[in-house]
Amino acid sequence: MVTETSRRTPLIAGNWKLQQDHLQAIALVQKLAWTLQDAKHDHASVEVAVFPPFTDLRSVQTLISAEKFDLRFGAQDVSEHDSGAHTGEVSAAMLAKLDCAYAIVGHSERRQDHHESDAIVGRKAAAALRAGITPIICVGETAEDLEQHGASAVPVQQLREVLAELPATGEIVVAYEPVWAIGSGQAATAEQAQQVAQALRQTIAEVRSDEAAAATRILYGGSVKSGNIAGFMREPDVDGALVGGASLDAAEFAAIARFKHHVGT
């Protein structure tokens, strides 16, 4: 099996969705950075990243760079196109100029609200890679999928179709987010998350290589809080979390990032 946990730095990523204007973003990033600083958080051992709306990115970039905060940041979406007549789109090159390390692609809200197919998600991930940005590829089953096909089948198929659009190399992160667990307060169990994360890692091994599978971080997302993160992080194939609601509270999000200090809970 391709699990070699020690090679992967955990990533705790906060997806703010359509919340926080640029002034609120500055306040939230400051509070988060100071909370982590006060707790002497070791960013080399657990990476922390925030995903504000596009309009906040310049402010977040300027703040993090001026204050030399160890936080990383990215966008919640990216265009599949590099440039041209695509009104309303934001390119990966534009995000790279803003020092975005990551771009989320294929979040279930975009798949639902904007009818994004796996092929589109794959092309968005490819566009990110072309600009040197690591795509965070979201996959996950609905409650109906879960009932009909079990937990792994749909996310594995989604990942296969996304990977088919990508070059064989280039860093990716995968986020397993069961749709029924997002914003519902009903998180998957750690065992469920592990089962799907393991199947996703096996898929990466088959499509890319064992080495790529062992190096790729797989996150769990869906109603993660400081009270349940430790359970997920004990699982060998879960390398972090994509956090929605709880990332808007600096103290709570910092506590999630500090999971190593309550791993026994």
Ligand code: PEP
């Ligand atoms: C998300 O939006 O990716 C998410 C996991 O949301 P929440 O943590 O609020 O369930």
